[in-house]
Amino acid sequence: MLRVTDLHAKVEEQEILKGVDLEVGAGEVHAVMGPNGSGKSTLAQVLAGKEDYEITAGSLELDGEDLQEMAPEERAHAGLFLAFQYPVEIPGVGNSYFLKAAVNANRKARGEPELDAMDFLKLLRERATLVDVDEALLRRPVNDGFSGGEKKRNEILQMAVLEPRLAVLDETDSGLDIDALKTVAAGVNALRAENRAFVVITHYQRLLNYIVPDHVHVLLDGRIVRSGGSELAHELEEKGYGGFDGARAEA
Amino acid sequence: MTSGADNRTGPYLELFAGRGAGGPVAARRQQAIERFEAAGFPGSRDEEWRQTNLGPILRARPVPAAGGALGEGGALPFLYPDCDRMVFVNGRYAPAASSPPEGVTAFSLADPEGAGSELLAEHLGASVDGRASCSADAGVHPFAALNTALFEDGVALGIPAGTALERPIQVLWLSAPSADAAAGDNGAPASIEVSFPRLLVVAGENSQAAVIETFAAADPAAGGYFVCPAAEFVCGAGSVVRHTRLQADAAGAFHLGFQHARLDRAAAFESSSLAFGGALVRNDTVALLDGEGADCTLDGLYVLAGSQFTGNHMRVEHRQPHTTSHQLYKGVLDGQARSVFNGRIYVHQAAQKTDAKQTNRNLLLSKAALANSNPQLEIFADDVRCTHGSTIGRLDEEALFYLRARGIGFEEAHGMLVHAFAREVTDKATFEPLRRDLEARLFASLNGGRSNGQGG
Numbered sequence A: 001m002l003r004v005t006d007l008h009a010k011v012e013e014q015e016i017l018k019g020v021d022l023e024v025g026a027g028e029v030h031a032v033m034g035p036n037g038s039g040k041s042t043l044a045q046v047l048a049g050k051e052d053y054e055i056t057a058g059s060l061e062l063d064g065e066d067l068q069e070m071a072p073e074e075r076a077h078a079g080l081f082l083a084f085q086y087p088v089e090i091p092g093v094g095n096s097y098f099l100k101a102a103v104n105a106n107r108k109a110r111g112e113p114e115l116d117a118m119d120f121l122k123l124l125r126e127r128a129t130l131v132d133v134d135e136a137l138l139r140r141p142v143n144d145g146f147s148g149g150e151k152k153r154n155e156i157l158q159m160a161v162l163e164p165r166l167a168v169l170d171e172t173d174s175g176l177d178i179d180a181l182k183t184v185a186a187g188v189n190a191l192r193a194e195n196r197a198f199v200v201i202t203h204y205q206r207l208l209n210y211i212v213p214d215h216v217h218v219l220l221d222g223r224i225v226r227s228g229g230s231e232l233a234h235e236l237e238e239k240g241y242g243g244f245d246g247a248r249a250e251a
Numbered sequence B: 001m002t003s004g005a006d007n008r009t010g011p012y013l014e015l016f017a018g019r020g021a022g023g024p025v026a027a028r029r030q031q032a033i034e035r036f037e038a039a040g041f042p043g044s045r046d047e048e049w050r051q052t053n054l055g056p057i058l059r060a061r062p063v064p065a066a067g068g069a070l071g072e073g074g075a076l077p078f079l080y081p082d083c084d085r086m087v088f089v090n091g092r093y094a095p096a097a098s099s100p101p102e103g104v105t106a107f108s109l110a111d112p113e114g115a116g117s118e119l120l121a122e123h124l125g126a127s128v129d130g131r132a133s134c135s136a137d138a139g140v141h142p143f144a145a146l147n148t149a150l151f152e153d154g155v156a157l158g159i160p161a162g163t164a165l166e167r168p169i170q171v172l173w174l175s176a177p178s179a180d181a182a183a184g185d186n187g188a189p190a191s192i193e194v195s196f197p198r199l200l201v202v203a204g205e206n207s208q209a210a211v212i213e214t215f216a217a218a219d220p221a222a223g224g225y226f227v228c229p230a231a232e233f234v235c236g237a238g239s240v241v242r243h244t245r246l247q248a249d250a251a252g253a254f255h256l257g258f259q260h261a262r263l264d265r266a267a268a269f270e271s272s273s274l275a276f277g278g279a280l281v282r283n284d285t286v287a288l289l290d291g292e293g294a295d296c297t298l299d300g301l302y303v304l305a306g307s308q309f310t311g312n313h314m315r316v317e318h319r320q321p322h323t324t325s326h327q328l329y330k331g332v333l334d335g336q337a338r339s340v341f342n343g344r345i346y347v348h349q350a351a352q353k354t355d356a357k358q359t360n361r362n363l364l365l366s367k368a369a370l371a372n373s374n375p376q377l378e379i380f381a382d383d384v385r386c387t388h389g390s391t392i393g394r395l396d397e398e399a400l401f402y403l404r405a406r407g408i409g410f411e412e413a414h415g416m417l418v419h420a421f422a423r424e425v426t427d428k429a430t431f432e433p434l435r436r437d438l439e440a441r442l443f444a445s446l447n448g449g450r451s452n453g454q455g456g
C-alpha cells in the first residue's frame, strides 16, 4: 500500500530524513518509535504533503501512485490521513462544519454523492460516540481552546469520519490519560480492516498494548535503523535507544 | 489646510450657486458652503487626508447626477424582505419603489412635511459640519460641509419617544450614472456625476430603531461616479439605534462618506460599516458620547481587491463619565489594495470611568496589498480603561495545510479561513437577510478578486 524508498528530506538546508525505507501492506499496523528530533513527524508531514520540507532523493508511493505529484488534498482523496502531533487551532471555523466540508470534499473527489445535513449529522453522531467526543466540541471552532486530550480525540474523530485507507498517527497517545488512551485505541481498532493500514508514531510501549502492531521500526537520526515485531517495542522500553548507536554508526 | 483660493473648489461652489437656497435649513446650507469655501479641499499635508488620494475626484468636473430613471424592478436585487424601505436613485427619492415605515416621521428631504420642517430646522446639519461636533482640533469636514450645502434629497426619520420599531428600515442609495461620462487626462473622467445622499435619524428618548443603508450601483460595471453621503444620528436618552452601512458601489466609483452620532445619557449606538465596492472609498465616523452611560459599538469590515482603496477614519469622543466604546474593524486585502484605519479616541477630562476598546485587524492575501493602522489615543481623564490593538497578518499557512490534509481543496480552504476571519464582524448582523447578503458578498469578492489560486 505505502512504499517509501530511500527518502531524503531537508528543511532550511538541514537534512532531516537521510534515507528512510518503509513498506506498509494493506491490513497492517506499523509502529514507528524513536527519540525526540529523530525525524518521525518530518516523515509524517512529508507523507501528508507539507511544503516546508524539500525531498532531495527517494520516492513515496501510495498504491503505486507517486505522492510527490499530489497536492495535500489529493493525498487525502487517495485515502491518506495524518493525525497531527500538534493539531492546528482554527478560530472561526466550526468543528462540525469543517468535518462536513472535509467529508464532502473527499466524496466529491471520489465521485460519490455528497452527504446532506441529515445524513452527515447521523454519521457524525455515530462516530463521535465511537471515539467518545463530547457533542459540545462539535459546536466549537476547530481545536480552538481544546485541551491537549480533546485535540487528540478530535483527530481520531476526523479519522473515524473520513475512513482513510492509510492513517498515520503522530503521537496521538501523548498527553492522554489512560481512559482517553483506551478510547483512542478502541477507535483505531474499530477501524482496523483488511484494506486499511496504520502507521502509529509513538514514544511509549503503553499504546502498543492496546493497538498491537505487526511491525515496529526504530527511527534514529533520519534513518530506520532497526525493524522487528511487537517484541521490539518492549525491548526499547527496557533498554532505550542507547543500544542503537552502533547501528547508527554502521549505517 | 489649503486656502480659499483653491481652484478645485470652484466647480463645487458653482453647484451651490446654481440651486435655490430656500427651505428650513437655508441658513445652515449657507454657513456650510462658506465654511467649505474658507477651508478648501484638504491638501497633501493635511494629516487626516494625506493618505487619501483625492486627485482622481477633484480633477473631474462635478455634475449633479441626473434624476432617478429606474427601470421596473431595478432596485429589487438590493432590497431585503421584512423591511420598511425608502429607495433613492442618484440621490433622489423614488416613491414607487418605497414603502416608508408607519408610526414614525419618515419623509424625503425634498418634500418636508409640516412637522418634518421642525425636525429639520432643529437637527439637520446642527452637528455635522464641524461646529458642534468635535474638539478644537477637529476642523471642518469638507465633504460633510459640501453635503450639507448641496444635498438635494435624502431621508429624515424621527422616532417618537418610547417607540420601538419592529422592522428595520432600509434606505437604498442606488447610483445609475448616465453612460456619457467621458474620460479625460490620466484616465480620470473629465466630468463626474455626483450625488449627496443625506440621512437624518432623530431617536426620541427610549426609542429603538434599526436603519440599514445600502449604497449600490444599478450597473455594477458602472464607473466614474462620486457619492458623497452624510448621515446624522441624534440618539436620545436611553435610545437604542442600530446603523448598518453596506457600501457596495460599482468598481470604479468614488465614495467619501461621513457619519456622525451624538449620544445622550444611556443611549446605545451600534454601527456596522461594511465596505466591498468602489475604487476610492472613505468612511469617516464621529461618535460623541455626550451623556453619562452612553455606549457605542462601531464595527467594520472592508474586503478589497485589485487597486481598491478604503480608509476608515474614526473619532470617538468620551465627554461624560461611564461611557463605553467598542470598535472592531477588520480588513481583507488582496491584489494591490490599500487600506487605512485611523482610530482616534479622545477622552475628555470629565469622562472618568471611560471604557474604550479599539481593535483593527487586517488580513493580507497578496504580497502587494498594504494596510495601514494608526491608533491615536488622547486621554485627559485619569480613571479610564482604554485599550487598542492592531494587527496586519497573512493567512495561517498551518491552518491551510491542516484543512487541505483533510481533503479540502486549496480554494475552499482559503475561503473558509478568510470567512473565519471576517465573520467576527458579519455574524453580528442579527437581521438574517442582511447576514446572508454579507456572506454572499464576501464569497463573491473572494472568488472574483483572487488571482493566485494554484494548489501545491
Ligand SMILES: Nc1ncnc2c1ncn2[C@@H]1O[C@H](COP(=O)(O)OP(=O)(O)OP(=O)(O)O)[C@@H](O)[C@H]1O
Pocket: A011, A012, A016, A034, A035, A036, A037, A038, A039, A040, A041, A042, A043, A052, A085
Ligand atoms: N520546519 C522546520 N524548521 C526547522 N527545523 C525543523 C523543522 N521541522 C523539523 N525540524 C527539525 O528536524 C528535526 C526532526 O524533527 P521532527 O519533528 O521530525 O522530530 P520527531 O522525531 O517528530 O520528534 P518528537 O519526538 O519530539 O516529536 C528536529 O531537529 C527539528 O528541530
Ligand SMILES: [Mg+2]
Pocket: A040, A041, A042, A085, A170, A171
Ligand atoms: Mg514529532
